[in-house]
Amino acid sequence: MELRLYDTLTRDKRPFTPIDPANVRMYVCGPTVYDFAHIGNARPVIVFDVLFRLLRHLYGEAHVKYVRNITDVDDKINDRAARDYPGLPLNEAIRKVTEQTERQFHDDVDALGCLRPTVEPRATEHIGEMRSIIEKLVAGGFAYVEQDHVLFSPSAMNAANGVLPRYGSLANRSLDEMIAGARVDVAPYKRDATDFVLWKPSKPGEPSWPSPAGIATPGRPGWHIECSAMSWKHLGETFDIHGGGIDLVFPHHENEVAQSCCAFHTERMAQTWMHNGFLQVEGEKMSKSLGNFITIRELLATNKFGGRSWDGATLRLAMLKTHYRQPIDWTVDALHEAEKAILDWSDFAKDATPVRCDEVIAALTDDLNTPKMIAELHALRRAGKADELRGAMQLLGINPVVRAPVDLDATAKSLIEARTAARANKDWKESDRIRDELAAMGVVLKDGKDADGKSVTTWELAR
C-alpha cells in the first residue's frame, strides 16, 4: 500500500519513500514545559501519533524511530520558576517546574491514547551538540560573533554556492520580503534584520553553559538551535519527516533548515515537512484574554468545557474528525458527536477479536485522511464487522470507553419495582410519573423485551 504525504516545502502530495525503510525517522517539535498543555498543543501530538502508528504498521514496529523533543530551557520556564518557587535558587526551581510539567504532559497525552515516542530528548542534555553545530556554522562563514552573541546570517547562506537550499524556501518568501515585513527594531548586535540568534549570553542567575566560538561569558542557546542538535543526535544529518504546527514554519523550521543544512552541507534537512493546521475554540481564537483557553487536563478532569468532563478517546476522535491540514473548530457539539460514536463502537466491539482492516489503512495512506478513515469505521459498524472495527480502533489508538459499573441506590431500585408493578396493572399514569421522577434523578429507563418476549426494563445513568 503506497503512502502519500503532503510536503510543505514542495507544496504537493507525493509518494513517501523513506531514505532507509529499515529505519524510518521522524522528528516532531514537542512541548516547552512550563505549564499544562492546552488543547491546541494536543493536535500535533495526536496527528503525529497516528502517523507514527501508520508508519509502524507499514514498515514494522522496530523500523520506525520517532523523536519528539522536550524544550526545557526557555524564558517562559524561567519566569514560571521564579514566580512559583521564589525561595529557591533559580536553577533548582527551574528543575522542579520542568520535571513536574513533563509528568503532567505525559499523563495527559497518555490519556489521549498516544504512544510514547521512541526518544524524547531534553534540550538541556544536548548543549554539547548545539555548541558543535554553532562552531561549524562560524567556521563555515554562516554565523558570526557580536557582543557575546552568535548570530546566523541568512544572506551569507544564500551567497554560498553548492547544494544548500535558499533561505526562505520553506516559508515560501524571499529575504527581501522578510526585511520589508519586519516590524520589530533590529537588535544592535545584528548585522542584518533577518539574522537570528544561535547563542546568547546569560544574565546572572539564569541557566548558563560554557559558550562556543571563543566567547568568554557563559550563555544559553537560542530557540531554533536545539531542534537541529537533537534531530542530528538521534536521527542523523538528514531524515525522513519533520512535523509540527503550521505556525512553526516560520521562523522556527526555516531556521532549523538553515542551521542543519549549512552545518552539514546538505540539500535538505528532512525529506518531507508536515504541518498541522490551527485550532479555534467555538469559532474564536483560543486565548487567555477571551477566557476560552482550555487545557487537556481541564477537558479530561473538570467541568470547564461543556459543563462536564470527557474521555480521552472522545477528545482523540474529535481531533481526527477534521483533516490535519485544515483549521479545526473545537466545539462542545463536536465532542458530543464524537462521544456518541465512541460509545456505540465500544459497546458494539467489546467482545471482538481485533483483525486488520485494509480500508481504514488505505484512507490513512492518503495523507492521513482521517475523516475518510472515520467514514470507514462507520461503514464497518453498519456492516456488523466488529472484529475489523476493533482492529482499526486498536491501530488508531482509539481505546474503547468502558463505563465503570455503577449501582442504583435503594430508592431508585424500589421506584423501578413500583413502576414495573404499575405497568403490570396497566396503571400508565403512575408508571409515567415514576419514569419522570427517575429521569429527574438522572436515571433513564429503557423498556424492551427479552428473548422470550417478556417485558424487561433496563436503565442507565444520564450524562
Next chain:
RNA sequence: GGCCACGUGGCGGAGUGGUUACGCGCCGGUCUGCAAAACCGUUUACUCGGGUUCGAUUCCCGACGUGGCCUCCA
C-alpha cells in the same frame, strides 16, 4: 502592507472534470400502553462573477468573506 490557506446541504466534514461521501440533526417507519433507546428509510450542497471545456462544485482569472504567518506561539 507582503505571503499563504480555506469558502460544500440545518450543523460538522471528505472528495471528484460527467456517477451515493460519512457523521450529527430533522422528518417518516418498525418497535412501545405512550415514550425513550434501538433498527430501517428519506431529505437538502458545492460563496459570487467571468473564462477553459461537449460538460465544472472540481481547472484558470477576478471579487467578496474567513483563518494563518510576517513578533513568543502547536
